[in-house]
Each structure stands twice: as structure tokens, then as C-alpha cells.
Amino acid sequence: MVDLDLNRSELEALLAEDAPWGDLTTAGLGLGHRPARIDFFARADLVVAGIRIARGLVEVAGGDAEVLVADGDPVPRGTPLLSARGPAGALHRAWKQAQTTLEILSGIASAAHALVEAAARGGRVVPVACTRKTLAGARRLQIGAIVAGGCIPHRLGLSETVLVFEEHRRFLPDVPLAEMAARLRRVAPEKKLVIEVASPEEAASAAAAGFDVIQLEKFAPAEIARTVALLADRHPRPVLAAAGGIGPDNAAAHVAAGADMIVTSWPYGARPRDVQVRLTPDD
Known part of the structure; x- marks a missing residue:
């Protein structure tokens, strides 16, 4: 099994690529320290891939994440995938990188599953x-x-x-x-x-x-x-x-x-x- 995970320095590099000098919008609105919650759901049937990377991005950014599925799980539309709490600034910073990683890798995993079938x-x-x-x-x-x-x-x-x-x-x-x-x-x-x-x-x-x-x-x-x-x-x-x-x-x-x-x-x-x-x- 190939380990779909990244170490802390790799996760930090992904976050830095998206927000090298911070989140201008969230900081400008003064929202960074507000308590927040983020939830990820499958919008379509999919095979999960990248869930531990998504969790790692949230946690390195400063949130506390709970993974609700595992890589390789086939899940129906609407399934909760990950939930996290933390400062709004941390969750806004991790949001798009975590979402995009899940979407791209789950697309590949779902296609692989369809091909095997x-x-x-x-x-x-x-x-x-x-x-x-x-x-x-x-x-x-x-x-x-x-x-x-x-x-x-x-x-x-x-x-x-x-x-x-x-x-x-x-x-x-x-x-x-x-x-x-x-x-x-x-x-x-x-x-x-x-x-x-x-x-x-x-x-x-x-x-x-x-x-x-x-x-x-x-x-x-x-x-x-x-x-x-x-x-x-x-x-x-x-x-x-x-x-x-x-x-x-x-x-x-x-x-x-x-x-x-x-x-x-x-x-x-x-x-x-x-x-x-x-x-x-x-x-």
C-alpha cells in the first residue's frame, strides 16, 4: 500500500504556496481569532483519497481535525469526510488546499475503482x-x-x-x-x-x-x-x-x-x- 500522507514540512510548503504572506482577506476583516468549524462532505459518489493529507493541512494550519472516513473507502453522495474546529484564520488558510487535494486525488481513485470493476x-x-x-x-x-x-x-x-x-x-x-x-x-x-x-x-x-x-x-x-x-x-x-x-x-x-x-x-x-x-x- 502506498502511504497517502505528507510530513509536516511538506504540508507547510503546500500552505505557504497558497498563503505565503498570510490570508489578506481574513486578516483584513479581523476574523482570524474567531472560533470556527469546517466540514467536508462528498458532493458526489466517490472513492476517498487524500483524507490524511487534508487532515494534516488543517492541523498544521492550527485546527483540530477529525477524520470520518479512510483512503480507499467508497462513499455515497452526502457522506461527511472530515470535520475540524479552530481559529477562523487557521481554517480559512487550510480550506482550499485541503478541498482541492481531496477532489483531485479522489477523482483519480474513483476512476481507478471504476476501471477495476x-x-x-x-x-x-x-x-x-x-x-x-x-x-x-x-x-x-x-x-x-x-x-x-x-x-x-x-x-x-x-x-x-x-x-x-x-x-x-x-x-x-x-x-x-x-x-x-x-x-x-x-x-x-x-x-x-x-x-x-x-x-x-x-x-x-x-x-x-x-x-x-x-x-x-x-x-x-x-x-x-x-x-x-x-x-x-x-x-x-x-x-x-x-x-x-x-x-x-x-x-x-x-x-x-x-x-x-x-x-x-x-x-x-x-x-x-x-x-x-x-x-x-x-x-
Whole structure:
């Protein structure tokens, strides 16, 4: 499980980004020390992500927060998510950063959850993995959000996973796939070897070369089924990962065709899920 949390210095940096020299409006109206209460509600059905970050923002700003749900919880519209009390200046300072974090990360988590459910309609339960195509600096949070929605990370970085792309193979046009696999096993003997291919025939060649996972880039379901047939006599068969352009509308078809897992970036483009906020006096 990826920890969807931030340390104090990270939370302080988020607050400073929004109010580097204080809250001009709240201070100007003389409201900063008034007792206040803030409540966050789901304005639509959603899968929660970022709730501990929201709590942390409120607490670092100077409020006392109570979390009412957990990351990964699917909740219906109207569900209370977080409640806090404190000086109005503190709650006004944390309000928008906490709300926006919840909305964006819950949007990603909700999309991830929808994709997992869609893939399951293919008749088999397979892992749905999300790529590292995240916003620079926000990978930790976006990966945490997809995990909250039921997906798994595909690869977290270049240092973690061996994945041979066509862009690598172009530099070694005369090197057979089996030799590439042998080189990689010598330098990374504890790693699974993954390769991306563009046709069922390439997949068969990669399997014969000894690759452990074959990423089927933009394969139609019929091409996945043909790949499964080509590798039917191979035991153990490499893991077949369907990748490229996969969302809720076509995930089930890829699973039904024989994919062992789905690889996608689709949840990262999800619209934020609306979170309603009520900030009131607490006299």
C-alpha cells in the first residue's frame, strides 16, 4: 500500500504556496481569532483519497481535525469526510488546499475503482496496473490515489524495473532478443524481464528469448487472443500485459481475450470529484 500522507514540512510548503504572506482577506476583516468549524462532505459518489493529507493541512494550519472516513473507502453522495474546529484564520488558510487535494486525488481513485470493476466484467479478475505517467513532483500522491482505488503501480521508476522498449532495441539492431535477455539477467539477476512488442509474432519471439512479461502495446482483443494461441504450448507462459489506450469501455474485452493484466494511464486524467465545504462560526 502506498502511504497517502505528507510530513509536516511538506504540508507547510503546500500552505505557504497558497498563503505565503498570510490570508489578506481574513486578516483584513479581523476574523482570524474567531472560533470556527469546517466540514467536508462528498458532493458526489466517490472513492476517498487524500483524507490524511487534508487532515494534516488543517492541523498544521492550527485546527483540530477529525477524520470520518479512510483512503480507499467508497462513499455515497452526502457522506461527511472530515470535520475540524479552530481559529477562523487557521481554517480559512487550510480550506482550499485541503478541498482541492481531496477532489483531485479522489477523482483519480474513483476512476481507478471504476476501471477495476470494468476489467472484472471480462470474466476473470486480473491486476489493473497504472503507469508512471504522472505529473512531475506528484507521482507519490497520484500512485497513492490509484492504489486507494484498487489498482497497482506498473513501475515506479527506471531504477526499479527492467522494461525493454522499441526505443532501446533500435540502438541494438543486430542483437537477438535472446542475447538482450541474457545481458539483462547478468546485470539484474533478481529482476523480472519485461519487453514491449507490437505484434503477436513479436510476442512469440520474446517468449522464446526468455522474457518473463510481454507488454502487448495497443493490441486489439483479437490480437491478444492470437498471442495466447501462439503461446499455448509454452509452460510456463510469460505474463501477457495488455497496454495502450485501455479504459472502462474496453478493459473487459482485453481481459476476456486472455490478457493476464491491464496496464494503463487512464485514471490519471480523471476529473476531480466534488467535495462540499462548510466553514461557519463556532461561537
